Amino acid sequence: MYSFDIQRPTSIADAVAALSTDEALPLGGGQTLIPTLKQRLSAPSVLVSLGAIAEIKGVCTGDDGALCIGGGTTHATVAKEAASSYPALAALAGNIGDPAVRNRGTIGGSLANNDPSACYPAAALASGATIVTNTRSIAADDYFQGMFATALNEGEIITEVRFPVPEKAAYMKFEQPASRFALVGVFVAKYADGVRVAVTGASEDGVFRWTEAEAALSSNFSADAVPAAPSGDGMISDLHGSGAYRAHLIAVMTKRAVAAAG
Amino acid sequence: MPKDHGIGASQKRREDVRFLTGAGNYTDDINVHGQAYVHFLRSDLAHGKINNIDTSAAEGMPGVVRIFTGKDFEGVGGLPCGWQVTDKHGEPMKEPAHPVLAQGKVRHVGDPIAAVVADSLEQARTAAEAIVLDIDELPAVVDMAKALEAGSTKVHDDLADNLCYDWQFGTDTETTDAAFKNAAHVTTLELVNNRLVANPMEPRVAVGDYSRANDEHTLYTTSQNPHVIRLLMGAFVLGIPEHKLRVVAPDVGGGFGTKIFHYAEEAFCTFAAKACNRPVKWTSTRSEAFMSDAHGRDHVTKIELALDKDNNFIGVRTDTLANMGAYLSTFSSSVPTWLHGTLMAGNYKTPAVQVNVKAVFTNTVPVDAYRGAGRPEATFQLERVIDKAARELGVDPMQLRRQNFITSFPYETPVAVAYDTGDYHATMDKMEELMDIPGFAARRAESEKNGKLRGLGINCFIEACGIAPSNLVGQLGARAGLYDAATVRVNATGSISVMVGAHSHGQGHETVFPQVVAEMLGIDESMVDIVHGDTSKIPFGMGTYGSRSLAVCGSAMVRATEKIINKAKKIAGHLLEASDSDIELKDGQFTVAGTDKSVAWGDVTLAAYVPHNYPLEDIEPGLEETAFYDPANFTYPAGAYACEVEVDPDTGKVTIEKFVSADDFGNVVNPMIVEGQVHGGIAQGIGQALLENCAYDENGQLLSASYMDYAMPRADDIPHMASYVVDHSCQTPCTHNPLGVKGCGEAGAIGSPPTVVNAVIDALHSGGHTHVNHIDMPVSPSRVWAAINGQ
Incomplete structure (x- = not known):
């Protein structure tokens, strides 16, 4: 370097x-x-x-019942401390990378980087999370703006991420064999006002909501209700799988996530 | 009771204490006072014409000692190829120049263009960024079939085309054609043996040192064979006589074949140390390893199997394109020919076997031996086509193999010197027993209940190890002898240092070799150490590869120890006032037969070095003997492997649920180490079968250039130990070496890939996907899904 x-x-x-x-x-x-x-x-x-800033570390529950995670909180801490309040999110954090990654990597870092194959963006988008920075609050739907692109301005720091806790949720990741990042990862979260489904790893535009599945699952939250796989157009195609394969996996992983969410 | 010492004892590896506690001495641990560091500026183009390399801005940058380019190596030899293959027309293979630093053209991504030597590595890297390259990009030749088309861009302009050789071996065409004409059934399969990157845990390192005081060069390097490097680099590249060149390969963190070869970086560091009058060190990064370590495999093959009406194999014919990459690496030419074609009969008595291989130059990293080297390529195609034939004929794949087994030995196949011994039914029986074949149906039903498809794959293999009889390989084009050597130095108090030509880079020689000597002398292993890896200490041995260390170097050690025993008996006879023919050696005591007169090992060794009461008129003092051993034949380990896989039809993911290997390695010195070797080999074979894929795009850019895209097997890709049985209880000892050993280092990597793929195809057929006859490795989830869905 x-x-x-x-x-x-x-x-x-x-x-x-x-x-x-x-x-x-x-x-x-x-x-x-x-x-x-x-x-x-x-x-x-x-x-x-940002590692020495105590005020951006830790996991707590906010007054509105949302799970609040400091931007500097490591994956390992989330895996441990969110386990009872938001088990699907904790499980996601506990399966990122390996122990060394989980003990160094932070939620703020992951969301700021917005790698198209990272896990956290799926959780944030499916949960309708709010990304809080040193200057403002950004809704997840506005935050993710394509591969490695976010609404953050230069010098803006993610201080906290607020996750509304769903009634049911699960994350299913199909791992890319080499990196073990998500080849396709699907986070399904069921709230009182509907179901949100976010997909990572698959799209050339980064994490996205699979709205067809959301509509179907909002009226019938069962694996059988998951629609047919979306088109492979616009999906990532590389050494590890074609766009069509990734599209197929979106449906498979969504079904499995719904089944796991119970 | 299992033995706790000597031959047959599962002694724990003594070298692991230092390896596991951070006390090893690897090449990167070696730092020579005053050393400078080299950074290689490597080509990011697959193919290009070098117009100019402007180093002027870089030369004045902080810390820069000197910048080298190809011009500095004009008049210096190129990297040699150690094996000259003769093609089917009697012509020698094409052998293009392989310069240390690129001259005129760059020919693969990673080809070194310039080398910056500086006080620090960071300074060298920074200066390299200031080198201005003027290179015209040329079209890249990547696909082998396209490379052979008329008018293809040439990797080497001075050659007629990209063909290195067109080789044919085995049964003549007329006889082979007749077998196929008379066949009741012919099964054909086209397949790829995927290109692999060896990825030893320790990347390559070289440290060159030069002493002006006595004009001596020292190279510290990550090598499997320091004497081979000394010979090749000294005689063919740099012109340094042996007595002025020392090559040291200290602790080496894994080789798998890729550290056999003589590399440009070794020659560079040795050359530059003298040119700069400073030690020069290079440590490969992992990224560099992907584009500069020789790759493995990369064959594209069509194989045909002819059977008569009774399902006897009557003919095998293969056509292979073998990728050489951009240059001929040290033993590259021998891998698709003599290490591959000679095994094409497998375990079967097929009367007609013809092997055709075209070796092709492409704009990719050179390809050479990787664990198994040619034998995995032979086994994979043969065992896959047999499995396909069994399916087409509706016969049991085990029975089809059994009925065609060679059963009498020695046996000369159409493509090999005689297999000396073996019992292929015995290993098949053992595999069937351990695998619980009758229980498979129930296990399959259980998997299907969970929505998974379960398949059973079986496989037999044979390999040629204990490389190799020098006179034979000389006739085949080897430019070296392949004997080995050992010196047994007994010290005055009876402790022993054994200097061996074999090199241990994970094999456990430091434990195993003393077990043999201790057994022969009846003394404790702790009294015996081996010395290896330093040309200034060891006799001229050829190193470790081809599962040869114990079979060849171990045999030399046995012969040298026998000489020690003979001499020691003479000394004991003198001390005991008896004829040496009456002296027996047991448990470290020399005894006059039939009496209680004896003298201890230590008394005899002391007498040898303090010869006050000693037959000086008959024998010399001292107790040190050397033996060179040249094997009479290859050894032929063989085995039967089986595995069960589960396929998730929704995702295409394959998991290995159960794996059994039943190997015949002949006699076994340390069962635990043998089992470890097989475990490791199978893990690498599973890696090839399911995960590893060194891929280039059509422009010659390496797509799998890091662990983000090159999938190495990890612990959870390998079956749990309880479902993973490696057996070596079937033992037909080698008939021509003194220990009766055959070698075990490569078996797992040879036997496992077809086993896994056969199991996957079996699983898919059980799920009704009967259109899937083959999936090329790695059998990744996306490829399985695509095969199921006809994509």
């Missing part, structure tokens, strides 16, 4: 100030950024580590 300075602010305000430096980059758990730096694909002047 190229040489850079590193800062470890302990407050959001200090982090925001540090990020105003030219070519500064925020560092969450580093599970994407550090490999990128090692390959010399990125050359920040300053890395601003």
